[in-house]
Structure formats: C-alpha cells, structure tokens
Amino acid sequence: MDDSFPDLGSLPDEELKAMIDRLTQEETEVSYRRRILHGQIDILRAELVSRLRRRHEDGEAVIATADVDRLTEILAGRAGNLRIDDDGEGGQGA
Incomplete structure (x- = not known):
C-alpha cells in the first residue's frame, strides 16, 4: 500500500x-x-x-514492407527500443 x-x-x-x-x-x-x-x-x-x-x-x-520489417525486428528481439510517437508512428526510443 x-x-x-x-x-x-x-x-x-x-x-x-x-x-x-x-x-x-x-x-x-x-x-x-x-x-x-x-x-x-x-x-x-x-x-x-x-x-x-x-x-x-x-x-x-495488404501487408506493407514496413509491417514486414517491424515483424522481423520483433521476432529478432530488437524491438525493445522501439516506441510509438505521439502521432502514432513508430520510432527509436531514447
């Protein structure tokens, strides 16, 4: 508490x-x-x-190249430093 x-x-x-x-x-x-x-x-x-x-x-x-690239990063375990910006777009985390 x-x-x-x-x-x-x-x-x-x-x-x-x-x-x-x-x-x-x-x-x-x-x-x-x-x-x-x-x-x-x-x-x-x-x-x-x-x-x-x-x-x-x-x-x-139906699937854009950016979608495939993002999935590849996730599966490779490199997505930890990615974040969603205020505009809803992905970007590198600080």
Whole structure:
C-alpha cells in the first residue's frame, strides 16, 4: 500500500466500511471504462480488417514492407527500443 494509506488497525469500523464502499465504487467505474475501451478497440479492429479485406479483394498489397520489417525486428528481439510517437508512428526510443 502507498504511504498515504491509513493505519487500518486504528480506523473505526464505520471508516473501514466507508473506505470499502468508496474503493468498490471506484473499481466499478474503472471496470466500466475498461469495457468501453475494449469495445472501441474491437470496433476499430473490425474496421481495419474490413479495409484490409477490401484492399485484398481489389488486388492491393495488404501487408506493407514496413509491417514486414517491424515483424522481423520483433521476432529478432530488437524491438525493445522501439516506441510509438505521439502521432502514432513508430520510432527509436531514447
């Protein structure tokens, strides 16, 4: 527990119950937000798959050279110093 967490042995039952209620509510909110994020991720992935499928049907290349290069780095274990920039592009880590 962090430094700001109270000495639990010194708290009265009512304060412990209130603390439990507050943390339970916070966990419920975090869990809800997590489910929303997972839903958004699923929608985005489905859109990406749809676009890739459409490109494939149109005869376009589905996998770019950059994708193959990135996968090669990952499989070679050299991806540890790569990061995602603010613009969503990969780059070398500092």
